[in-house]
Amino acid sequence: MSIRMLGVDHNHASVDVRALFSFTKREIEEQTEQLRRALHAEGCIILSTCNRMEIWVNMPENSEKSLAEQLCKLKGLDPEQYGECFVERKDQDAVDHLFHLTCGLKSQILAEDQIITQVKDALAMSRNLYQTDSVLEVLFRRAITGAKRVKTEVTFSRASETAMDQAITMMEQQGVDLSKQVCMVIGNGEMGKLAATSLRKKGADVTVTVRQYRSGEVQIPENCSRIDYGNRMEYLPKCDIVVSATASPNCTIRKSLMDEVQLEHPVTMIDLAVPRDIETEVGEMPGISLYDIDSFHTLHDAKNDAAYEHAELILHEEIAEFYEWLKGRNVIPRIQKIQEDAATDVNLRLHKIVKKSSMDEKEQQKMEKQIHTSSAKVINKMLFGLKEYLDEETFFQCIRGLEKVYEAE
Numbered sequence: 001m002s003i004r005m006l007g008v009d010h011n012h013a014s015v016d017v018r019a020l021f022s023f024t025k026r027e028i029e030e031q032t033e034q035l036r037r038a039l040h041a042e043g044c045i046i047l048s049t050c051n052r053m054e055i056w057v058n059m060p061e062n063s064e065k066s067l068a069e070q071l072c073k074l075k076g077l078d079p080e081q082y083g084e085c086f087v088e089r090k091d092q093d094a095v096d097h098l099f100h101l102t103c104g105l106k107s108q109i110l111a112e113d114q115i116i117t118q119v120k121d122a123l124a125m126s127r128n129l130y131q132t133d134s135v136l137e138v139l140f141r142r143a144i145t146g147a148k149r150v151k152t153e154v155t156f157s158r159a160s161e162t163a164m165d166q167a168i169t170m171m172e173q174q175g176v177d178l179s180k181q182v183c184m185v186i187g188n189g190e191m192g193k194l195a196a197t198s199l200r201k202k203g204a205d206v207t208v209t210v211r212q213y214r215s216g217e218v219q220i221p222e223n224c225s226r227i228d229y230g231n232r233m234e235y236l237p238k239c240d241i242v243v244s245a246t247a248s249p250n251c252t253i254r255k256s257l258m259d260e261v262q263l264e265h266p267v268t269m270i271d272l273a274v275p276r277d278i279e280t281e282v283g284e285m286p287g288i289s290l291y292d293i294d295s296f297h298t299l300h301d302a303k304n305d306a307a308y309e310h311a312e313l314i315l316h317e318e319i320a321e322f323y324e325w326l327k328g329r330n331v332i333p334r335i336q337k338i339q340e341d342a343a344t345d346v347n348l349r350l351h352k353i354v355k356k357s358s359m360d361e362k363e364q365q366k367m368e369k370q371i372h373t374s375s376a377k378v379i380n381k382m383l384f385g386l387k388e389y390l391d392e393e394t395f396f397q398c399i400r401g402l403e404k405v406y407e408a409e
Contacts, residue, residue, distance in 0.1 A: 001042060001058050003135065005094045006067035006086055009052035010108055013085040015292050019275030020082075021075060023048040024247060025125070031074055032131045038073075039065045043133030045140065047122040049115070050163075050191070050274040050293050051108055056098075058135045095139065095322065099315045103147035108297035109163060110304070111156040114190070116147045138325055146318035150311045157303045164195040164243065166296035167270050168202060171241075176268075179203030181240040186232055186252045188220055191245035191272050196221040199241070207235065233257050236267070243270045244277035255281040263287045327392075334399055335383050341406040343375040 008021045023031070028046050036044035041057035048054075055067055068086050072079040089097050097106070102119045104111040123140040126132040132140075168178065181204045185196040188208050199206045200223050207225040209232050210218050220226050227235055232252070236242060244252045253269070266287045271278040274293060283290025347368055354364050354371075383402075387395050 001135065002061040002063075003056070003058055003091055003094050003139065004067060005054050005056045005089050005097065006071060007052055007054040007089075008082075008085050009054075009087065009106075010294060010297075012087060015274055015276060015294055017082065017085050018051070018053065020077060021053045021071065021085075022274055023053065024249065028125055029129060032126060032129050035070060035074060036131055038070045039063070039067065043126070043136040044131050045122050045126040045136055047119060049118050050272065056094075056136055056140075058133050095319060096315075098139065098143045099146050099319055102143040103150040103311060103315070105308070105311065108294075109161045109166060110298040111151070111154075112161060113151070114162065114194075116144060116151070117190075119147070120144055134329070135326070139322060142318055142322040142325075146315050149314050149318070153314060154307050154310045156307045157301050161298070162191075162194050162198065163272055163293055163296045164191075164198045164270070166298075167243075167291065168198055170291075170296070171268065181205065182238055183207070183241040183243065184209065184227075184232065184235055184239045185224075186229070186242070186244040186277065187246035187248075187273075188218055189245065189247055192243075193221050195243045195245055195270075195272065196224050199243075200224060204241070233261060236261055237264050239267060240265070241268045241270070243272065245272040246277055247273070248277065249275060251279050252277040253282055254279050255285070258282050258285060258288075331387075331396070331399060334403065335380065338383065338399070338402045338406070339376045339379045342379045343372045345406075346375040347372050 008018055010018070013021075023046055028048065032044050032046055035041075035046070035055065036057065039057050039059050040063060041059040043056075043058045045056040046054070047056070055071060057067070059065065066079075067088060068079050068083065072082065098119075100106050102116060104113070104115050107115055119140060123132065123137070123144075127137070171178065178199065179202060181199075183196075183199050183204045183206045185192050185199070185206060186209045188196075188210055192208065196206050196208050200221060205225075206221070206223075207227055208220045209229040210220065210226050212228045212230060236253075242253070246252055252273075266289065269278055269282065269288060269290045271290065271292045276292065278290060278292075280290070282288055350371055351368065354367055357364065357367075359367060383399075386398055390398065
């Protein structure tokens with residue numbers, strides 16, 4: 001089997017292209033099994049965030065199935081048109097990528113916290129759908145463990161920021177006093193709550209939209225006001241800043257709606273969603289400054305070089321642990337096969353002796369079963385003893401040699 005991943009991310013694709021390949025929670029529920037079966041994979045995990053979409057599978061080594069073709073077929077798109085947007089990784093390259101990704105070293109905002117939760121949620125979703133397997137399960141759990149260690153043991157300059165934090169920094173650099181701003185955050189999911197909380201910390205007047213049918217049961221960030229989502233366009237003219245961060249496949253702010261709005265002053269709009277929440281044409285309207293998720297990222301800071309080195313050491317240890325488990329997992333069936341072949345060999349050699357004994361047939365069968373079990377235990381002890389005292393390559397040479405002994409018979 002082979003670990004493979006196919007990705008579309010912020011380094012190779014725009015917001016609009018990433019939107020074409022993104023998955024809602026419902027789509028993941030409906031399509032993970034379909035994708036796994038089409039690829040003849042043992043397990044399948046789909047990770048879909050604002051900055052990336054990745055498909056992870058454990059599939060036959062010699063499979064000629066194309067992840068890109070299957071994904072495009074699922075999405076109803078032409079793989080040739082989007083081929084340059086895909087990144088495909090296999091085995092060690094894929095494993096290294098996941099460990100670095102999960103601790104935020106590949107995020108637009110360096111070492112941000114959300115990606116750990118997103119990877120954890122992707123694993124949990126696949127597990128709940130019964131679509132993961134032991135290899136992907138352990139791989140993702142190890143990557144999460146490594147990310148938590150990096151988060152605990154390593155300090156990056158400006159770490160744990162969100163895109164909203166970057167947007168706030170940008171506005172403050174432009175001379176905006178956020179404590180005097182009236183803000184509306186459309187969406188009360190994870191991204192929306194983070195955005196509202198960050199703005200409130202700066203003293204802004206923040207109102208969060210809530211769907212009417214949920215308004216009585218949803219908790220909004222502390223010290224924020226709430227309005228029904230349906231009233232957002234009526235409230236918008238009062239706002240200095242509008243942030244939209246929903247998981248909706250439809251736009252929350254469209255140009256046709258904005259044409260009916262009379263702005264009282266310039267408005268900064270920040271679209272943190274993929275697919276987009278705010279139509280790009282809105283940004284071309286007078287008095288509107290529109291930014292999307294790709295407007296915010298961390299530039300290289302030499303102060304983080306030592307932190308990178310420390311993180312690499314941690315990840316090297318965690319990756320080595322994963323491969324130790326993987327090699328052990330792969331060799332166990334081989335050891336069990338040698339063990340069974342050798343125990344059967346012993347049984348056959350002693351069969352005539354047992355048959356000539358004075359024991360009745362029932363006792364003879366019991367004796368042969370005991371011989372088989374005892375032989376298997378001795379062989380198992382010897383093989384795992386070798387594993388402890390030989391280097392890895394020598395041990396696997398021994399395993400290959402013993403396999404050939406019984407293959408030749």
